[in-house]
Amino acid sequence: MVASNKPKAVILLSGGLDSTTVLAIAKSQGYDSYCLSLDYHQRHNVELLAAKRVAAALGAVEHKTVQLDLSLFGGSALTDNAIAVPEHETQGIPVTYVPARNTIMLSLALAWAEVLQARDIFIGVNALDYSGYPDCRTEYVKAFQQMANLATKAAVEGQTITVHAPLIDMTKADIIRAGDALGVDYGLTVSCYQANQQGVACGVCDSCRFRKAGFTQAGVVDPTPYLTTISAK
């Protein structure tokens, strides 16, 4: 799609269910969407293909994928093949946590927003079903926004940044209902941490379990192809 006179927003788009819903919300609020994905050498890199499909389907003006190899630092099951993705619910912050990932992604979004002269950044973090990730909480998002408004030339010159996290207080079922009402085709999205190259989800990781349960609770048909079809809790 081409740019219009609408306000521009940078949307962090992983290709998963949450960020796809956020893109649909930003669009419904009247923004021109500039989608940003991060190829951080995640094991589930098939989500990047999903991000591409989603950006095209939802009429993004532009979609950029930044290459940044976070496996350089290690420390996460998502970038370090020596750490297994757990197949059952765990206590505390899980091993799929990627150190400072949202901070890095928001920083990149901030850079692009400044160049685009956009004042709005959207991120699909979610505090309720957030798997215990610290960088998915309201206080974190607020602190990032405060820092961002001291960080850039644009902000110093009065063009302040708002970080929107429209899903922050929503359950997975709420998110699915909201996206469904906006016409999102969740068949385009991939949530699984270990989806195969055809986008077939494992059905047993944290991310699959939250997704399945969300569709069940929302009363929406789950279009996801799962390899293992254990019942949603």
Place this chain on the structure above:
Amino acid sequence: MVASNKPKAVILLSGGLDSTTVLAIAKSQGYDSYCLSLDYHQRHNVELLAAKRVAAALGAVEHKTVQLDLSLFGGSALTDNAIAVPEHETQGIPVTYVPARNTIMLSLALAWAEVLQARDIFIGVNALDYSGYPDCRTEYVKAFQQMANLATKAAVEGQTITVHAPLIDMTKADIIRAGDALGVDYGLTVSCYQANQQGVACGVCDSCRFRKAGFTQAGVVDPTPYLTTISAK
């Protein structure tokens, strides 16, 4: 060098005068140094070779260079060859400003610090001779630290992060005197925005002018090879 029982610190190291001085300061304060450089496709990429030399000379335990192509976003004379590096003093924030660069670099440092279980990050920002960059001010550094302490699993579990900016209130001359007292060989460093591949500095860009004037004011011999030797102001 190998790791010891000293506390670990992540040091952002560009290979320039300021960050090299910061590394010397961190070392003098008893930290084991883990140096992080960013290859953001800057036109003065010869500074990355300088960073390598400096990390080795100052006994860093480890030195990593992250590849992240910020020319993807454009908007700066340092990543966009269509924007010329100015050769005279300019008003306001100069075109050499790179959108959100310090935020991106600190975010990467935060990720590595978490994996290393380090509680300290050092950055060579400087508010006095800072060329008008917004992300070189005390309030920015404090806001980043506050955000960082809400962002990570380590912080949530009580291992808080301190962002050290020891140069923040120093003039370029103060910095050079401090480094000189710690035995820094500034001949290893490159500050110029358009140094050639042999590390010879242009002598006329903002960064060269600040560096030259700093050595003159500090009364320290400037070991820098300049292509053009206009007098320092």
